[in-house]
Amino acid sequence: xxxxxxxxxxxxxxxxxxxxxxxxxxxxxxxxxxxxxxxxxxxxxxxxxxxxxxxxxxxxxxxxxxxxxxxxxxxxxxxxxxxxxxxxxxxxxxxxxxxxxxxxxxxxxxxxxxxxxxxxxxxxxxxxxxxxxxxxxxxxxxxxxxxxxxxxxxxxxxxxxxxxxxxxxxxx
Amino acid sequence: xxxxxxxxxxxxxxxxxxxxxxxxxxxxxxxxxxxxxxxxxxxxxxxxxxxxxxxxxxxxxxxxxxxxxxxxxxxxxxxxxxxxxxxxxxxxxxxxxxxxxxxxxxxxxxxxxxxxxxxxxxxxxxxxxxxxxxxxxxxxxxxxxxxxxxxxxxxxxxxxxxxxxxxxxxxxxxxxxxxxxxxxxxxxxxxxxxxxxxxxxxxxxxxxxxxxxxxxxxxxxxxxxxxxxxxxxxxxxxxxxxxxxxxxxxxxxxxxxxxxxxxxxxxxxxxxxxxxxxxxxxxxxxxxxxxxxxxxxxxxxxxxxxxxxxxxxxxxxxxxxxxxxxxxxxxxxxxxxxxxx
Numbered sequence: 001x002x003x004x005x006x007x008x009x010x011x012x013x014x015x016x017x018x019x020x021x022x023x024x025x026x027x028x029x030x031x032x033x034x035x036x037x038x039x040x041x042x043x044x045x046x047x048x049x050x051x052x053x054x055x056x057x058x059x060x061x062x063x064x065x066x067x068x069x070x071x072x073x074x075x076x077x078x079x080x081x082x083x084x085x086x087x088x089x090x091x092x093x094x095x096x097x098x099x100x101x102x103x104x105x106x107x108x109x110x111x112x113x114x115x116x117x118x119x120x121x122x123x124x125x126x127x128x129x130x131x132x133x134x135x136x137x138x139x140x141x142x143x144x145x146x147x148x149x150x151x152x153x154x155x156x157x158x159x160x161x162x163x164x165x166x167x168x169x170x171x172x
Numbered sequence: 173x174x175x176x177x178x179x180x181x182x183x184x185x186x187x188x189x190x191x192x193x194x195x196x197x198x199x200x201x202x203x204x205x206x207x208x209x210x211x212x213x214x215x216x217x218x219x220x221x222x223x224x225x226x227x228x229x230x231x232x233x234x235x236x237x238x239x240x241x242x243x244x245x246x247x248x249x250x251x252x253x254x255x256x257x258x259x260x261x262x263x264x265x266x267x268x269x270x271x272x273x274x275x276x277x278x279x280x281x282x283x284x285x286x287x288x289x290x291x292x293x294x295x296x297x298x299x300x301x302x303x304x305x306x307x308x309x310x311x312x313x314x315x316x317x318x319x320x321x322x323x324x325x326x327x328x329x330x331x332x333x334x335x336x337x338x339x340x341x342x343x344x345x346x347x348x349x350x351x352x353x354x355x356x357x358x359x360x361x362x363x364x365x366x367x368x369x370x371x372x373x374x375x376x377x378x379x380x381x382x383x384x385x386x387x388x389x390x391x392x393x394x395x396x397x398x399x400x401x402x403x404x405x406x407x408x409x410x411x412x413x414x415x416x417x418x419x420x421x422x423x424x425x426x427x428x429x430x431x432x433x434x435x436x437x438x439x440x441x442x443x444x445x446x447x448x449x450x451x452x453x454x455x456x457x458x459x460x461x462x463x464x465x466x467x468x469x470x471x472x473x474x475x476x477x478x479x480x481x482x483x484x485x486x487x488x489x490x491x492x493x494x495x496x497x498x499x500x501x502x503x504x505x506x507x508x509x510x511x512x513x
Contacts, residue, residue: 079252086249090241100236108237115230116246128247134230135243139196155191162187163180165226170177 013062014043021066028074038077042070076113083112118165129154130161178219185209186219190227214306221303225293232296294318295335298451298471300427308342309352312428314371315449315471328352336371338428339363358409362387362398369424377409378417380424388414432469439463439485443502450474450500457503460487478502 021042025035046069087109100108119127125147132143133154140158144151178186189206192198210216233242295301297316305311306323313319317335327350330339337354341363344350354361354370358377361370366384370377379386379401387398392411399414401407406424408417422445423433432445439460447454449471463485469477478489478500486505 075252082249083245087241087245089248090245093244094241104234104236107234111232111234111237112242112245115242116249118230119246120252124251131243131247133195134227135239135246137239140191141196155195158191158195159184159187162190162223162227163184165230166183166187166223169226169229170222 010047013046017062017066018043020063021070024067025070025074029077034077038070038073041073042066045069045073079116080109080113083116084109087112118168119161122161122164125149126157126160129157133158134161178215178222182213182215182219183223186216186223189220190223194227214304214308217304218306222292229294292320296451298449298474300430300471302428305342307344307346307352310340310342312338312340312425314338314427324350326350329355331355332370332372332377334372336369336427338367338369338425340367341365356409357391358411359391359414360389361409362389364400367425371424375410379407379409380420381405381407382425390414426468427471430471432471433467434469435466436464437466439465442469446471446474446477453499455499455501457501459504460502475500 018039022035022039025038025042026032029035029038043066046065119130122130129143129147129149132138132146133140138146140151140154144154147154189209192202193206210220231239233239293301293303293313295313295315295317300315301313303311303313303321305321305328307328309328311319311321311330314336317337318333319337320331320333322329322331325346328344330337330353332354339352339354341352343365344352352363354363356370356372356377358372361368361377361379364385364387366386367382368386369380369382371380372378379388381401381403383403385403386401388401388407388409389398390396390409390411390413393413399407401414404419406417406419407414421435421437421441426433427449432442432449434442434445440456442465443454443456443460446469454474465481465485469481471477475489475491478487481487482489482505488503488505490501490503492499492501
C-alpha cells in the first residue's frame with residue numbers, strides 16, 4: 001500500500017513546524033490540550049486552503065502563515081469563551097431553571113457567536129439598542145426610555161446597525 | 173459570487189422604512205406610503221427583501237435560546253478588545269504576513285458558522301416565502317429551503333441548496349435576454365418560459381413542469397444534449413442522467429398556497445410530507461400503511477390538520493412536549509375496550 005506524503009509537502013510542513021506551533025500556542029493559552037487542539041485546527045485549515053487554491057500558497061515563510069491562521073483561531077477561541085461566559089451569566093440571571101443538553105448548548109453558543117460576529121465592531125451602545133429592538137421586540141420609544149437616550153438617537157443607532165449587517169452580509 | 177446589489181442609498185431608504193414599520197407602531201398611512209415606495213422599483217423591493225432576510229436570519233434562534241436570553245448575553249459580552257484586533261492587523265509588516273492574513277481571514281470566513289448567512293434566502297421548517305426577483309419572476313421558497321440568487325449580465329441563476337422552490341418565470345427585460353437557470357448539485361435546469369417546481373433530495377433533483385418546458389442538463393454529462401421536459405411531466409435528475417419520474421400523487425405546487433392536495437396517498441407518505449412542514453417533530457407508528465387519504469390539508473396548523481384526519485380515520489394523536497420542542501405522535505387508535513362486566 002502506498003502511503004507516500006502528499007505531493008504538496010504537507011507532511012513535511014507538519015513535521016517541521018507542528019511542535020513549534022504547539023509551543024507558540026501553549027504560551028498564549030497556558031493549556032497544553034487546548035494548544036494541541038488549536039494546532040491541529042491550524043494545520044487543518046492550512047491543508048484545506050492549500051487544496052482549494054493550490055498555486056496561491058507558496059510557503060516560503062510557513063511560520064508566518066501558520067501564526068496568521070493561529071492568531072485568528074486564538075481570537076475566535078477567546079471570543080467564544082467570552083460569549084460563553086456572558087451566556088452563562090445571562091442564564092444564571094433567569095428566574096426559571098433551565099437545563100440544556102451538551103448538543104443544544106453547543107448549538108446555542110454557535111448561534112450567539114454568529115450574531116456576535118455580525119455585530120462585531122458596532123459601538124456597545126449601538127449594539128445594545130439594536131438587540132433590544134430587534135431581538136426583544138421593543139419599540140424605539142421603549143428602547144429610548146430603557147437606555148435613557150432620545151428616540152431619534154435610538155433610530156439612528158438601529159439604522160447604523162442594520163446598515164452594518166447589510167454590508168457584512170453582502171460582502172460575505 | 174456576484175449578487176444583485178441595490179445602491180446603498182436604496183438600502184438606506186429601506187432601512188428607514190424598516191424603522192418606521194418594524195420598530196414602532198405604524199399606521200395605515202405609513203404602510204400605504206411604504207407599499208408605494210416598494211412597488212416603485214424592483215431594486216426597492218430587492219433591498220427590502222434582503223434586509224428582511226438579514227433581520228430574520230438574526231432572529232433564527234435554536235430552541236432553548238429565547239430572544240431575551242440571546243439579547244442579554246450578547247449585550248453583556250465584553251467588547252472585543254481593540255488591542256486584540258490590532259494584533260490581527262499588524263502581523264509584522266512584511267508582505268508575506270499580509271498575504272497570510274488574507275488567507276487566514278478567508279479561511280475563517282468559510283467556517284460552518286457563517287454558512288447560514290451566505291445562502292441568500294432561506295426558510296425554516298414550516299416557513300414559506302415568496303420573493304419577487306429583479307426581473308419580475310416570482311420565486312416561492314418552500315419549507316426548510318435555501319437558495320442563492322445570482323443575477324449577472326450574462327445569466328439569471330438560482331442556486332437551490334436545500335428544499336424546494338416553485339418558479340414562475342418572467343421574460344427577461346434585458347436587450348439580450350439572459351437564460352434563466354436553476355442549479356443544484358445534480359445539474360442545471362434551463363427554464364424555457366415557464367412555471368415549474370424543483371425539489372432537492374439527497375440522491376436526485378425532482379422537477380415537475382407545470383407550464384411550457386424546461387431543459388435538463390445533468391452535471392456529469394456536460395457534452396450531452398439536454399433532455400426536454402414539457403408541461404405535466406415530472407423528471408428525476410441525477411449527476412448522470414435525467415429520466416422521467418412518476419407523477420406524484422399530490423399537486424406539486426399546492427404548498428405555495430399553504431396546502432397539500434393529495435389523491436389516494438398512503439397515510440405514511442402523507443405524514444412524511446406533513447412532517448416536512450412541521451417545525452416540531454412528527455412521528456408515527458407502524459401499521460398505518462393500509463390507510464389511504466385524499467383531500468386538501470392545511471400546512472400552517474399541522475396539529476389541527478392531524479386532529480381533522482383523526483375524525484375520519486381511527487387515529488390517536490398524541491402531543492408530547494419534549495422540553496424544548498413540540499412533538500406529535502400518530503398511531504392507530506386501539507379498538508374500544510371490552511365493557512367491564
